[in-house]
Amino acid sequence: MLNQQECEQLLLEHGIKPTANRIVIVKTLADAENPMSLTELEYKILSIDKSGVFRALTLFREHHLVHVIEDGGDGVRYELCRSHSDHEHDDDQHVHFYCERCHRTFCIxxxxxxxxxxxxxxxxxxxxxxxxxxxxxxxx
Structure with missing residues (x-):
């Protein structure tokens, strides 16, 4: 879990200007137990519309702040990248596990x-x- 100041710092480390919406999205991803789909983020963050969440995720992806995971089904999930810069190398790559019964994706x-x-x-x-x-x- 990250507080607001830590979210702002993480955004800055990745070359992204901290805005209120971006901070909320980073905090939501940081607090999540599992990688989240766009729809799950939408339902969790009612104050930001779908296009706003999607634009932020696209920016986060370009700056290596999120990992984009094909979830094993037909969707995409996002998780906060814990690397410390916007360079191409991610220092937190790990295995993901997709449960074929409950359709959740887990970080291993x-x-x-x-x-x-x-x-x-x-x-x-x-x-x-x-x-x-x-x-x-x-x-x-």
């Missing part, structure tokens, strides 16, 4: 993404490592 932070050696000529920008199965809550 203690499982590193394996190194990928691409053939010569390919330039890697990001990796989306998604495991699918049944989460512990749905197994019980």
């Amino acid at each position: 932070s203690d499982v590193p993404i394996p190194a990928v050696q691409l053939p010569q000529g390919y330039q890697l920008h990001s990796i989306n490592y998604m495991a699918k199965g049944i989460c512990p809550d749905c197994q019980s």
